[in-house]
Amino acid sequence: MVAAPEEVQVAAVTPEEEIPAEAAVRAVLGVNAMIVLEDIKKIYKMGDSDVHALDGVSLHIKPHEFVAIIGPSGSGKSTLMNMIGCLDVPTSGRYWIDGIEGSKMKDNDLADLRNKKLGFIFQQYNLLSKLSAFENVELPLIYKGLPMVKRRSLAEAALDKVGLRDKMNHKPTELSGGQQQRVSIARALAGKPALILADEPTGALDSKSGVEIMQMMHDLHEEGNTIVLITHDLSIAKQAQRIITIRDGKITGDVDNSADQQGAGNVKPSALDDAETKAAELKGPSAIGGAAE
Amino acid sequence: MMFSKFKQSFKMAMKSIVGNKGRSALTMLGIVIGVASVIILTGIGGGATKEVTDTISEMGTNRITVMMTRGANSSRSIRLKDMQSYLEDNPELVSMMSPYLTAQPTVKQGTKNIVTSLDACDTSYEQIGNLTVESGRFFSDYEVEKRKKVCVVGTYIMQELFGGVDPVGQSLKINGSLFEVIGMYEESDDSTEGSGDDKITIPYTTATRLFSQNINTYYFYTDSEDTVVAATNDLNRYITAKLGTDEGFRVSNMLSLLDSLNEMTGVLTAMLAGIASISLVVGGIGIMNIMTVSVSERTREIGIRKAIGARTTDILSQFLIESVVLSGLGGVIGIVFGILVGKLVAALGMSSATQWNMVVLSFVFSLAVGVFFGLAPAKKAAKLNPIDALRSE
Ligand SMILES: Nc1ncnc2c1ncn2[C@@H]1O[C@H](COP(=O)(O)OP(=O)(O)OP(=O)(O)O)[C@@H](O)[C@H]1O
Ligand SMILES: [Mg+2]
Numbered sequence: 001m002v003a004a005p006e007e008v009q010v011a012a013v014t015p016e017e018e019i020p021a022e023a024a025v026r027a028v029l030g031v032n033a034m035i036v037l038e039d040i041k042k043i044y045k046m047g048d049s050d051v052h053a054l055d056g057v058s059l060h061i062k063p064h065e066f067v068a069i070i071g072p073s074g075s076g077k078s079t080l081m082n083m084i085g086c087l088d089v090p091t092s093g094r095y096w097i098d099g100i101e102g103s104k105m106k107d108n109d110l111a112d113l114r115n116k117k118l119g120f121i122f123q124q125y126n127l128l129s130k131l132s133a134f135e136n137v138e139l140p141l142i143y144k145g146l147p148m149v150k151r152r153s154l155a156e157a158a159l160d161k162v163g164l165r166d167k168m169n170h171k172p173t174e175l176s177g178g179q180q181q182r183v184s185i186a187r188a189l190a191g192k193p194a195l196i197l198a199d200e201p202t203g204a205l206d207s208k209s210g211v212e213i214m215q216m217m218h219d220l221h222e223e224g225n226t227i228v229l230i231t232h233d234l235s236i237a238k239q240a241q242r243i244i245t246i247r248d249g250k251i252t253g254d255v256d257n258s259a260d261q262q263g264a265g266n267v268k269p270s271a272l273d274d275a276e277t278k279a280a281e282l283k284g285p286s287a288i289g290g291a292a293e
Numbered sequence: 294m295m296f297s298k299f300k301q302s303f304k305m306a307m308k309s310i311v312g313n314k315g316r317s318a319l320t321m322l323g324i325v326i327g328v329a330s331v332i333i334l335t336g337i338g339g340g341a342t343k344e345v346t347d348t349i350s351e352m353g354t355n356r357i358t359v360m361m362t363r364g365a366n367s368s369r370s371i372r373l374k375d376m377q378s379y380l381e382d383n384p385e386l387v388s389m390m391s392p393y394l395t396a397q398p399t400v401k402q403g404t405k406n407i408v409t410s411l412d413a414c415d416t417s418y419e420q421i422g423n424l425t426v427e428s429g430r431f432f433s434d435y436e437v438e439k440r441k442k443v444c445v446v447g448t449y450i451m452q453e454l455f456g457g458v459d460p461v462g463q464s465l466k467i468n469g470s471l472f473e474v475i476g477m478y479e480e481s482d483d484s485t486e487g488s489g490d491d492k493i494t495i496p497y498t499t500a501t502r503l504f505s506q507n508i509n510t511y512y513f514y515t516d517s518e519d520t521v522v523a524a525t526n527d528l529n530r531y532i533t534a535k536l537g538t539d540e541g542f543r544v545s546n547m548l549s550l551l552d553s554l555n556e557m558t559g560v561l562t563a564m565l566a567g568i569a570s571i572s573l574v575v576g577g578i579g580i581m582n583i584m585t586v587s588v589s590e591r592t593r594e595i596g597i598r599k600a601i602g603a604r605t606t607d608i609l610s611q612f613l614i615e616s617v618v619l620s621g622l623g624g625v626i627g628i629v630f631g632i633l634v635g636k637l638v639a640a641l642g643m644s645s646a647t648q649w650n651m652v653v654l655s656f657v658f659s660l661a662v663g664v665f666f667g668l669a670p671a672k673k674a675a676k677l678n679p680i681d682a683l684r685s686e
Contacts, residue, residue, distance in 0.1 A: 087600055087680040107676075108604045114679075115602020126597045126683065130312030140601040142301050187601065 327576025328627025596682025616667020
């Protein structure tokens with residue numbers, strides 16, 4: 001069932017076509033894909049009117065890519081990440097994660113998919129306050145059914161990586177915001193997921209901690225992880241290889257940024273300016289369409 | 294694999310219980326109160342029943358009373374001779390018989406005199422009436438036959454008439470006649486006026502002459518409780534035949550009295566159990582409230598757990614174990630507390646007997662309530678989309 005990312009090849013298929021996901025997808029298109037979204041729509045019914053949080057999003061993300069998704073508040077970034085992360089189900093459309101079609105899966109299989117393939121980093125950390133840093137990092141490994149010795153070594157290695165091994169018995173409330181976010185990063189990467197999803201990981205942090213967290217994201221990328229990072233901050237988006245712009249539930253821009261990619265360490269202060277005014281600097285078709293609203 | 298999953302869920306549940314002491318304590322409180330009150334109240338009910346039963350057993354459930362209700366001097370009374378021959382003819386039914394009469398004479402010693410309750414009977418009454426002589430002796434067949442003026446007294450008589458000194462060998466006057474005190478009973482009550490110790494016993498032969506009264510009551514004694522009912526019915530038949538009527542007398546036994554009293558105390562116990570089950574239900578509602586609130590409080594936690602890969606069953610087994618442990622622990626504390634309070638009540642002089650079937654019943658009930666109300670809201674939360682659970686505040 002689980003194929004290595006490199007082997008998975010995904011096709012642009014017409015939604016009506018009924019295909020056995022992996023094999024057919026691999027056969028039709030010659031591209032590797034970690035994530036394939038196809039005409040994903042998410043509609044919230046609010047009384048009489050419908051809110052189109054996602055309005056027909058199609059997207060391919062390759063293994064080892066570092067993708068930033070940027071857009072103004074309410075544009076549908078989080079909704080998109082929740083779809084990719086199988087935390088929510090789309091109103092219509094199909095999607096594949098690492099060759100597995102999420103749109104066809106049952107509750108328990110989605111839980112296993114999240115557990116084995118995905119690592120989440122949330123803006124609000126989402127750590128369990130009653131558990132220590134170590135126990136938080138260990139939790140996904142418990143649900144994975146790993147034996148204790150294995151869990152311990154993986155969790156300690158992950159905490160080591162984020163530089164918090166000495167704080168592993170602290171409760172989240174005994175840690176700073178930046179440290180808590182590092183614990184949540186350790187939790188996301190402990191199970192060696194295929195894909196790391198980060199929704200505004202620096203949103204609740206001061207700029208210094210933000211820089212630290214971004215440095216960690218770069219390190220993870222260099223180690224070969226696929227990363228999807230959501231932000232409304234252009235200076236952060238510019239650190240990614242690829243910048244996808246979203247507005248009103250639609251993708252309005254998709255730019256290869258690998259030439260201009262900035263490391264976390266060398267972000268100039270000017271880059272911390274308002275994303276909207278800097279948006280024009282982005283090359284490519286309709287970069288942040290209608291930004292001057 | 295199954296076991297290690299269970300072990301993990303168990304560990305997680307324990308962490309959650311210990312990590313939320315206030316909430317855990319509140320949840321248990323409902324069960325503790327419910328279980329304890331069932332145990333205490335049914336204990337008191339059971340104690341009352343036991344007290345009544347014990348008192349009657351003490352009086353003797355092996356005893357049959359034949360009583361002439363038309364007055365002892367009526368010509369339609371059964372004769373002593375008939376009763377004696379019944380005893381001789383029916384050894385398989387009855388083993389002892391004593392004529393009996395009672396009076397309230399004035400008893401005098403020196404200048405002091407009191408009114409006490411007098412029993413007049415045969416020697417067999419020492420056993421039929423379950424009497425224990427502590428000092429001296431009970432009167433003998435010879436003394437009964439010769440209408441001797443001898444008496445056995447209770448400890449109240451000793452206190453009042455003999456200044457607390459053992460009266461055996463002394464004498465006193467009953468309605469003016471001089472009697473020798475040949476024995477004194479063991480204290481059965483508290484040696485006060487009107488208590489079980491305020492009594493005096495003399496041979497029935499002496500009494501019929503002293504009070505010029507005929508015997509109106511006979512006590513029969515059976516060796517086994519099993520023959521009490523049969524002997525009662527047979528005596529009824531016998532006396533009816535002798536008198537030519539079934540009126541003017543009554544044959545009764547303690548067993549039938551015990552039955553009707555048991556019925557009464559049974560109603561009392563049922564009433565107390567009813568009140569107790571109300572408190573158990575109220576306790577259950579308490580658990581339900583706490584569990585419902587804590588699950589909605591914990592919806593976010595459930596969302597986080599689901600986001601990082603917990604299956605619905607993982608969440609449910611954690612909550613199930615949590616509520617089993619909490620209600621089980623609450624039940625055990627409730628049992629201990631209930632039994633202790635029962636002991637305290639007993640120590641304060643009220644009777645209390647722990648009803649073990651109620652202990653088991655209330656424990657099982659509280660466990661069921663805890664598990665049901667612990668699981669139902671968790672089930673709802675575990676089925677949420679992870680993102681909806683995560684968004685909840
Ligand atoms: N549960 C919901 N019910 C109704 N509407 C919703 C719900 N969740 C999101 N929306 C709507 O969907 C749209 C996209 O929301 P989303 O959270 O994806 O925005 P975002 O790009 O992440 O914004 P931000 O940068 O502020 O986090 C918004 O208009 C929002 O109001
Ligand atoms: Mg958002």
